[in-house]
Amino acid sequence: MPEFPGSPTQSQSLAQTPVQSQSTGQSQSMGQSHSAGAPPHGVLQGYDPAGMFCEMLRPGQPTHPALSLLLSRLAAMPIESLRRRAVDAERDLLERGITFTVYSDATAIDRILPFDLIPRVLTPPEWRQIETGVIQRVRALNMFLHDIYHEQKVLKDGIIPRELVLGNAGYCQQMVGFGVPFGTYVHVCGTDIVRDETGRFMVLEDNARTPSGVAYVVENRHMTLRVLSDLMTGLSVRGVDEYGLRLHHAMAEIAPQSVLDPQVVVLSPGIFNSAYFEHVFLAREMGVPLVEGRDLLVENGKVWMRTTAGLAPVHTIYRRIGDDFLDPDVFNPDSLLGVRGLMDAWRRGSVAIANAVGTGVADDKAVYAYMPRIIRYYLSEEPILPNVDTHICAEPDALAYTLDNLEKLVVKPVAESGGYGLLIGPHATKAQLAEFRERLKHNPTNYISQPTVKLSVSPTLTDEGVQPRHIDLRPFAITGKGTWVLPGGLSRVALRKGTLVVNSSQGGGTKDTWVLA
Amino acid sequence: MSATLTEPRSAHLIARHAEGTLWLARYMERIENQARLLDVTNTFARDADDTRNWLTILRINGDLEAFYAKHTEANLASVGAFYVLDRDNTTSVQVGIQAARENARTLRALISTEMWLQINVFSSRIRALTATDLLPDHFAATCGMLKEGTQAHTGITEGTFYRDQAWHFYMMGRYLERADQTTRLLDTRFHALAPQTSAGDLEIDAGQWNALLRAAAGYHAYRREHPNGYNAVEVAGFLLANGAFPRSVGLNLMQIEWHLNQLRTRYQLRGTRAPLERLDELNATMTHRNVADMMHGALSPFLDYVQQQIAALHGDIIEGFCR
Numbered sequence: 106m107p108e109f110p111g112s113p114t115q116s117q118s119l120a121q122t123p124v125q126s127q128s129t130g131q132s133q134s135m136g137q138s139h140s141a142g143a144p145p146h147g148v149l150q151g152y153d154p155a156g157m158f159c160e161m162l163r164p165g166q167p168t169h170p171a172l173s174l175l176l177s178r179l180a181a182m183p184i185e186s187l188r189r190r191a192v193d194a195e196r197d198l199l200e201r202g203i204t205f206t207v208y209s210d211a212t213a214i215d216r217i218l219p220f221d222l223i224p225r226v227l228t229p230p231e232w233r234q235i236e237t238g239v240i241q242r243v244r245a246l247n248m249f250l251h252d253i254y255h256e257q258k259v260l261k262d263g264i265i266p267r268e269l270v271l272g273n274a275g276y277c278q279q280m281v282g283f284g285v286p287f288g289t290y291v292h293v294c295g296t297d298i299v300r301d302e303t304g305r306f307m308v309l310e311d312n313a314r315t316p317s318g319v320a321y322v323v324e325n326r327h328m329t330l331r332v333l334s335d336l337m338t339g340l341s342v343r344g345v346d347e348y349g350l351r352l353h354h355a356m357a358e359i360a361p362q363s364v365l366d367p368q369v370v371v372l373s374p375g376i377f378n379s380a381y382f383e384h385v386f387l388a389r390e391m392g393v394p395l396v397e398g399r400d401l402l403v404e405n406g407k408v409w410m411r412t413t414a415g416l417a418p419v420h421t422i423y424r425r426i427g428d429d430f431l432d433p434d435v436f437n438p439d440s441l442l443g444v445r446g447l448m449d450a451w452r453r454g455s456v457a458i459a460n461a462v463g464t465g466v467a468d469d470k471a472v473y474a475y476m477p478r479i480i481r482y483y484l485s486e487e488p489i490l491p492n493v494d495t496h497i498c499a500e501p502d503a504l505a506y507t508l509d510n511l512e513k514l515v516v517k518p519v520a521e522s523g524g525y526g527l528l529i530g531p532h533a534t535k536a537q538l539a540e541f542r543e544r545l546k547h548n549p550t551n552y553i554s555q556p557t558v559k560l561s562v563s564p565t566l567t568d569e570g571v572q573p574r575h576i577d578l579r580p581f582a583i584t585g586k587g588t589w590v591l592p593g594g595l596s597r598v599a600l601r602k603g604t605l606v607v608n609s610s611q612g613g614g615t616k617d618t619w620v621l622a
Numbered sequence: 623m624s625a626t627l628t629e630p631r632s633a634h635l636i637a638r639h640a641e642g643t644l645w646l647a648r649y650m651e652r653i654e655n656q657a658r659l660l661d662v663t664n665t666f667a668r669d670a671d672d673t674r675n676w677l678t679i680l681r682i683n684g685d686l687e688a689f690y691a692k693h694t695e696a697n698l699a700s701v702g703a704f705y706v707l708d709r710d711n712t713t714s715v716q717v718g719i720q721a722a723r724e725n726a727r728t729l730r731a732l733i734s735t736e737m738w739l740q741i742n743v744f745s746s747r748i749r750a751l752t753a754t755d756l757l758p759d760h761f762a763a764t765c766g767m768l769k770e771g772t773q774a775h776t777g778i779t780e781g782t783f784y785r786d787q788a789w790h791f792y793m794m795g796r797y798l799e800r801a802d803q804t805t806r807l808l809d810t811r812f813h814a815l816a817p818q819t820s821a822g823d824l825e826i827d828a829g830q831w832n833a834l835l836r837a838a839a840g841y842h843a844y845r846r847e848h849p850n851g852y853n854a855v856e857v858a859g860f861l862l863a864n865g866a867f868p869r870s871v872g873l874n875l876m877q878i879e880w881h882l883n884q885l886r887t888r889y890q891l892r893g894t895r896a897p898l899e900r901l902d903e904l905n906a907t908m909t910h911r912n913v914a915d916m917m918h919g920a921l922s923p924f925l926d927y928v929q930q931q932i933a934a935l936h937g938d939i940i941e942g943f944c945r
Binding site: 371396412 | 634635636637638639640724727730731732735739742743746787791885889890892893943944
């Protein structure tokens, strides 16, 4: 399974989340007017979102001229033309090697992440909400991380249970008392966002370790420009080409202060990693070397890379390998991917590492439930992007609500060590509900519950023509001194009918994401 | 380079990438040579003893033993399969392109996008080859495809590869491989193991010289230099010591020397001492006169020596810059 999407540790597929569609297979008419323009015709004839929020038709939302134009252009496009372009795009991806490699036995197969050429569009007000919401969230995540590795006020004030944080697998003892520049731990953050049937944005999950997928954001745009530029002509869509510059800027910002022209590198596990294509992309876009652990060494508390001119100093490492593999001296002693002594060099301040070690505790599922409170606690602000409603069963009211509404809810265990099993209320038998009810009463602290959500859909080219398919969104935020969010993000789409799983091993694909200017 | 132009920023080159770049060039160059040799053997070397001609390729690559472990007879189908299709044969085009692609993948952040794209597409095309592509009615076209693919690579590299340190390593790899391949080609006619005509080494018929020169893409250039016909001394001199023929050993060694000097002066790299010293010695032997002196019996040991020195030169470069 590729690291992106579908990293077993990070990229949670929607099917593993409590967000479930209730309208699968149903086909009732929306009974609403299409506010984005004329009723669907052409390839959109018969297109029916069946009560879910459609990102293109946008029932009940203010229309946008660019969206209406896009819709009429799309409708006027013959299906054969769309299919021909899709074939071109697929071949292009293979030829460019925008692939991940699946290894089985002795064979290696290059697979592409399917690209659906019908773009997903975000209007300026929508983007403003996402952008400010992500910035707010990243700020809170960084303040939370600083706090739990220093004063631990958030624990003392009882905002989040102590054992949930300190006993968390992602909590890193080595980070206690260790400060990082600007208090930034999460330099690159991917926030997974979904929309419900009313079009409301909600955060599904934070990815604060090494979120992947940004290369596809940029490559998807290039692909649109190659195979579908006539759809975009004259529309003001915000560019995505700035990512490398912004990332390099942040990486230089966090480098040791004494260095004038810091050497940045991207640290990859190597060509056999499923996200290798993205590592190449990042190195290229920043104009810096793509290194592996064997290219680096630590001597006299400093990090060096082996070059044709001998050893050369390294000042910032954008690492795409997990905490456990980073330094065999401190973490997994068997790791061949990391660099011996790296943690020590980092502690001495001779090198910067992004993302910081120990951020896993912040994007943990259990901690997620507390994010709205964490935002209020540190920033005295309401979350701009809400969580999916989450009931923390450790709390009596929430437990009572959960027990009363079990058949409507999804219940899942919070801590990896704690409860087990996941209950999808609407799909459960009476016996299963009864059994889970007992389990909940017995050990409520191990569970949270959430309502099922009808995910939004987007018109997608399928074998049955243009059909609604569920999508999500992962914007990418870069943080050095301040935070910048790449306009757009990765829109993942579930290509199979009715399925909510958007990750690639389950037939998921991606779409270009247009943020209108 | 003119003093008024801006030099490339002295960005560091990861040692492992330098080595990969050198190998990328070698593998691509090797595929071209392999295709050229197969093509020429199929087209121009047709005489009564078909087996002898196909054995020549096996000798060049030192593959007699490996070949006969799998095949009983050397002919178009068997030698073609051994060099074009066989994924276990380390000297096959299949293995070569996979190695080239893996190096290109490692270097993908360093080489141009067009270079990567072409290698990627070319490698899938090679992977898709089957025995049908080696049938007599299609063999020449297959060799043509292989040659064109490598030449497209060479052209794309010329037109898109940024000429900083990595480019120098790339070019050294290409020239090392060319020099090596040319000595191997010469070996087929002058080596003790080479097929002997009744009149001895020096009187191989025109058809044989023809094939030899065509395999090195030197036929027309040689005709222009020597309109009067073939002469063993002249052919050997042309392939070893000509200063204008792109595949002559001497020219390739001189070009390596130029790139080493660039690395020394422009990038102040220290690893150039050993390879430059070895080149000094080797270049001194690449004279027409020296070649002529060795024609009677001494050329074969000389070619062995040159091959060893080229391998050692590769070793010097890796040792000097990449370790």
